[in-house]
Amino acid sequence: MGLLDKILGKTSGAPSKEVTAAPTAAPVTKAPEPVKQEVAPKKSEEVKVSKPKLAYVHLSGCTGCLISLSDNYEKLLDVLGAVDQVYNLTLMDQRELPEGKIDIALVEGAVCLQDEHSVHLIKETREKAGLVIAYGGCAATGCVTNFCRGGQANQPQHESFVPINRVIKVDAYIPGCPPTPEIIYNVAIAAVTGDMEYLQPFLADKGGYACGCDLFTKIVENGLCIGCGTCASSCPTRALEMQFGRPSLNNTRCVKCGACSAACPRSFLPVSQIEKKLMV
Amino acid sequence: MAFGKYKEVYALKAKDNAVTGVAQDGGVVTALLCYALDQGIIDGAIVAGNSETPWLPKPVVATTKEEIIAAAGTKYTISPNVAAVKDAVREMGCDKLAVVGTPCQIYAIQKMRLYPFGARHVPDKIAMTIGIFCTENFTYQGLKTIIEDHCKVPIESVKKMEIGKGKFSIKADKDVAIPIKETHKYEQPGDHVCTDLTAEFADIATGSIGTPDGWSTTFGRTTRGTELLKKAIAAGVFESKAMADVQPGLPLLEKLEAAKKDKAKKHVEEMKSLGLFVTPGIIY
Ligand SMILES: Cc1cc2nc3c(=O)[nH]c(=O)nc-3n(C[C@H](O)[C@H](O)[C@H](O)COP(=O)(O)OP(=O)(O)OC[C@H]3O[C@@H](n4cnc5c(N)ncnc54)[C@H](O)[C@@H]3O)c2cc1C
Ligand code: SF4
Numbered sequence: 001m002g003l004l005d006k007i008l009g010k011t012s013g014a015p016s017k018e019v020t021a022a023p024t025a026a027p028v029t030k031a032p033e034p035v036k037q038e039v040a041p042k043k044s045e046e047v048k049v050s051k052p053k054l055a056y057v058h059l060s061g062c063t064g065c066l067i068s069l070s071d072n073y074e075k076l077l078d079v080l081g082a083v084d085q086v087y088n089l090t091l092m093d094q095r096e097l098p099e100g101k102i103d104i105a106l107v108e109g110a111v112c113l114q115d116e117h118s119v120h121l122i123k124e125t126r127e128k129a130g131l132v133i134a135y136g137g138c139a140a141t142g143c144v145t146n147f148c149r150g151g152q153a154n155q156p157q158h159e160s161f162v163p164i165n166r167v168i169k170v171d172a173y174i175p176g177c178p179p180t181p182e183i184i185y186n187v188a189i190a191a192v193t194g195d196m197e198y199l200q201p202f203l204a205d206k207g208g209y210a211c212g213c214d215l216f217t218k219i220v221e222n223g224l225c226i227g228c229g230t231c232a233s234s235c236p237t238r239a240l241e242m243q244f245g246r247p248s249l250n251n252t253r254c255v256k257c258g259a260c261s262a263a264c265p266r267s268f269l270p271v272s273q274i275e276k277k278l279m280v
Numbered sequence: 281m282a283f284g285k286y287k288e289v290y291a292l293k294a295k296d297n298a299v300t301g302v303a304q305d306g307g308v309v310t311a312l313l314c315y316a317l318d319q320g321i322i323d324g325a326i327v328a329g330n331s332e333t334p335w336l337p338k339p340v341v342a343t344t345k346e347e348i349i350a351a352a353g354t355k356y357t358i359s360p361n362v363a364a365v366k367d368a369v370r371e372m373g374c375d376k377l378a379v380v381g382t383p384c385q386i387y388a389i390q391k392m393r394l395y396p397f398g399a400r401h402v403p404d405k406i407a408m409t410i411g412i413f414c415t416e417n418f419t420y421q422g423l424k425t426i427i428e429d430h431c432k433v434p435i436e437s438v439k440k441m442e443i444g445k446g447k448f449s450i451k452a453d454k455d456v457a458i459p460i461k462e463t464h465k466y467e468q469p470g471d472h473v474c475t476d477l478t479a480e481f482a483d484i485a486t487g488s489i490g491t492p493d494g495w496s497t498t499f500g501r502t503t504r505g506t507e508l509l510k511k512a513i514a515a516g517v518f519e520s521k522a523m524a525d526v527q528p529g530l531p532l533l534e535k536l537e538a539a540k541k542d543k544a545k546k547h548v549e550e551m552k553s554l555g556l557f558v559t560p561g562i563i564y
């Protein structure tokens with residue numbers, strides 16, 4: 001499958017450690033239109049990519065990520081129409097991962113180490129899927145499940161929840177608690193149209209784990225913050241407040257979703273995409 | 281071109297006295313926002329309003345002309361305008377929002393439109409971005425020190441601040457100007473990797489460099505920005521001149537922008553040589 005090779009070629013083959021938002025050498029078919037407009041996936045004969053087989057793997061989370069995906073309303077049909085969904089516990093009558101290879105596994109939720117089924121499921125997902133995407137905070141960083149202390153009915157032994165990259169290799173991350181409907185839509189359309197430039201910042205070798213602390217270790221303490229306030233407006237729990245032009249973190253509110261770090265214009269700056277897609 | 285792509289450029293000055301009386305330069309930002317609000321092109325704008333602390337701005341979602349005019353004038357310290365975006369859209373219900381910001385804030389908004397990580401239902405509500413030129417910005421404590429220790433004037437008595445012609449000047453009970461050199465150490469460090477003087481990625485970008493006092497150099501960079509400018513000019517909102525007919529004109533802007541880009545490149549190299557993280561994509 002051409003698309004998958006492209007994405008995987010990027011994640012495993014790319015020697016560069018440096019994150020770059022600059023155009024890549026990867027063949028970009030056609031960039032999607034600016035987000036503002038309706039972006040319909042191109043007809044399959046134009047894209048010359050067969051529909052990727054998608055498994056939606058649901059571990060320990062609140063289902064908010066799935067709901068956010070469906071909050072694309074009628075545009076959800078673009079996303080669902082672009083893939084061949086082979087597994088989705090919440091939406092389909094199919095209890096186990098199907099036999100054989102899957103192209104993309106979108107994983108929501110953290111792995112509960114005391115739940116044998118979860119551990120097996122994520123391992124099996126890795127074996128079967130070409131591309132494993134940690135979709136949303138819980139899968140990516142543990143997010144709210146980091147705060148679980150066990151002891152609850154009816155599974156009191158369920159105490160430790162870890163991001164999926166603690167158990168398997170992850171190819172890409174979509175941060176946020178939940179990720180916005182728009183970001184998952186954009187990722188899906190970029191994947192279908194082969195817009196590798198758009199997908200770059202999500203790839204594992206470009207980072208992945210991000211939380212409120214990274215704003216400080218990477219941006220503020222590094223003398224890069226310019227006080228724009230993007231981090232504060234991106235935070236779902238209002239853990240960040242701007243004080244004298246710098247973010248101030250209330251770490252008891254921070255759920256480690258990573259949205260702030262990902263959104264900060266000083267974490268990466270997609271200049272060439274802004275030029276191409278917005279400066280029209 | 282050092283100062284980014286554009287479709288049209290004009291020298292402009294607002295005609296409305298209520299605007300020019302309070303605006304920093306040609307009143308382009310304030311007059312344009314008022315016009316766009318009148319025409320229903322926008323239904324709100326994020327601007328740098330006043331807080332209880334003298335000269336410490338706070339982001340305000342202005343939905344009336346009075347609020348837009350009340351926020352006119354440059355505050356030479358950080359106003360985290362992007363922090364108000366989600367409130368503007370989700371709490372105040374703006375569907376057609378304009379955002380005013382420094383070039384780095386415009387980057388943030390444009391990145392947010394492409395990568396709305398935490399900006400649910402925001403990207404399609406950004407109707408206009410108006411960038412103001414920016415050479416550097418100061419922390420609030422820095423600005424206060426410049427005014428009280430260097431200019432020796434209480435900050436609450438200051439009526440206007442300006443940077444230009446190599447000087448930092450204030451209008452207060454007495455007018456004071458000091459060499460801009462004295463202020464350099466109060467710049468926020470994040471500015472030193474900044475390559476953008478002229479808001480290269482805003483729909484409309486405006487600033488004083490290039491035009492005589494009281495006028496503004498104004499670029500229409502995108503179709504929607506240029507259309508708004510043309511409409512406003514046709515409606516008589518501005519006195520307008522061709523950039524070729526004013527002094528010092530675009531060559532000065534080009535020179536200063538190139539110098540800013542060079543400086544940023546050098547600083548980035550220094551940071552890299554120390555093994556520090558530097559924003560990917562920031563040098564272009
Ligand atoms: C820190 C800083 C540095 C600048 N440096 C230069 C420069 O080197 N060269 C140059 O030509 N121009 C510079 N400018 C821009 C210039 O000072 C004027 O803001 C610009 O020319 C617009 O003038 P106007 O009369 O059209 O705007 P006005 O009608 O006076 O409106 C100005 C708008 O900017 C907003 N604003 C004010 N302060 C801030 C702030 N700190 N952050 C975000 N928004 C703000 C106001 O709310 C208002 O909406 C700078 C501005 C700032 C804030
Ligand atoms: S500060 Fe907010 S946005 Fe950042 S990781 Fe924490 S919860 Fe998420």
Ligand code: SF4
Nearest residue numbers: 225226228229231264
């Ligand atoms: S988003 Fe803006 S204010 Fe927040 S850390 Fe990054 S540069 Fe600073």
Ligand code: SF4
Nearest residue numbers: 384414416417471474
């Ligand atoms: S110099 Fe650059 S980074 Fe600093 S405030 Fe101005 S536009 Fe922002």
